[in-house]
Amino acid sequence: xxxxxxxxxxxxxxxxxxxxxxxxxxxxxxxxxxxxxxxxxxxxxxxxxxxxxxxxxxxxxxxxxxxxxxxxxxxxxxxxxxxxxxxxxxxxxxxxxxxxxxxxxxxxxxxxxxxxxxxxxxxxxxxxxxxxxxxxxxxxxxxxxxxxxxxxxxxxxxxxxxxxxxxxxxxxxxxxxxxxxxxxxxxxxxxxxxxxxxxxxxxxxxxxxxxxxxxxxxxxxxxxxxxxxxxxxxxxxxxxxxxxxxxxxxxxxx
Numbered sequence: 199x200x201x202x203x204x205x206x207x208x209x210x211x212x213x214x215x216x217x218x219x220x221x222x223x224x225x226x227x228x229x230x231x232x233x234x235x236x237x238x239x240x241x242x243x244x245x246x247x248x249x250x251x252x253x254x255x256x257x258x259x260x261x262x263x264x265x266x267x268x269x270x271x272x273x274x275x276x277x278x279x280x281x282x283x284x285x286x287x288x289x290x291x292x293x294x295x296x297x298x299x300x301x302x303x304x305x306x307x308x309x310x311x312x313x314x315x316x317x318x319x320x321x322x323x324x325x326x327x328x329x330x331x332x333x334x335x336x337x338x339x340x341x342x343x344x345x346x347x348x349x350x351x352x353x354x355x356x357x358x359x360x361x362x363x364x365x366x367x368x369x370x371x372x373x374x375x376x377x378x379x380x381x382x383x384x385x386x387x388x389x390x391x392x393x394x395x396x397x398x399x400x401x402x403x404x405x406x407x408x409x410x411x412x413x414x415x416x417x418x419x420x421x422x423x424x425x426x427x428x429x430x431x432x433x434x435x436x437x438x439x440x441x442x443x444x445x446x447x448x449x450x451x452x
Contacts, residue, residue: 200246201235207253209235220247222258233258337448345384349391349452357449364415364445366400371410373418381415384447385422395451397430401444408432415445 201209201222210222210233219234241250249256340357342348348357363380364373373381388394400411412431420426430450 199243201249201256202246203249203251203253203256204241205252207257209249209253209256210258212247340449345447345449346387348449349387349394355449355452359447359449361445361447366411366444369407371407371414373414377415378418381418382422385419385424388419388424388428389422391452393451394449395428395430397432397448397450399432399446399448401446411445 199212201212201220203209213221213223215221215237216234218237220237220240222233222235224232235249235256239249239251239256240247242248337356337358340348340353340359342351342353342357345359348359361380361384364377366372366377367374388396398412398415400408400415409432416426416429416431419429
């Protein structure tokens with residue numbers, strides 16, 4: 199049965215099937231001329247065998263090609279062994295030369311120079327004077343009588359309000375009735391002016407007590423619906439708190 203490639207070219211003729219290979223009829227007399235094709239290459243079988251590859255990819259090498267390949271191997275072999283022999287002679291000659299000459303002499307030691315270069319003299323730069331610290335300006339008291347009046351005016355921020363009604367007993371951070379009414383009034387204003395942000399600063403004998411007083415007023419405002427991010431709190435650094443124990447409210451934005 200003839201064998202054709204996918205391009206219609208003739209590949210050869212089937213002699214037999216051996217395992218997973220097709221054995222083609224020999225094109226020469228030597229066993230080396232025997233050619234095989236894997237069964238996996240077969241695309242279809244009818245009155246012929248058709249492969250899934252072109253005929254040129256499946257054809258056996260021609261006798262001329264095989265003969266030329268054998269001649270090239272015969273011609274390259276002597277050259278290869280000749281090159282190996284020349285390389286071996288070169289290595290033996292180089293090793294013998296090094297052995298007969300011995301170790302190379304060490305280069306003569308160079309005496310160190312007795313001339314010493316002078317060391318550079320480092321001159322310290324004059325110290326830079328520190329800037330004189332200036333005290334931060336005190337936030338001015340608001341001219342408006344009430345917080346609501348200030349928020350409805352064109353006066354710039356920040357402005358400070360002294361909440362004298364939000365006063366504390368010595369050593370205490372608890373709000374009394376008058377202080378609760380003042381906090382209610384501030385919460386009412388802040389729930390109608392939603393862009394207002396404030397800072398609460400309390401005075402006390404110590405920083406920790408002042409912080410607790412400011413945080414107590416802040417907690418009452420949050421409980422009345424004012425968002426926490428709108429209220430900052432901390433101990434006061436204002437000079438006017440030297441003899442007071444109340445709370446100042448600084449309007450930061452309106």
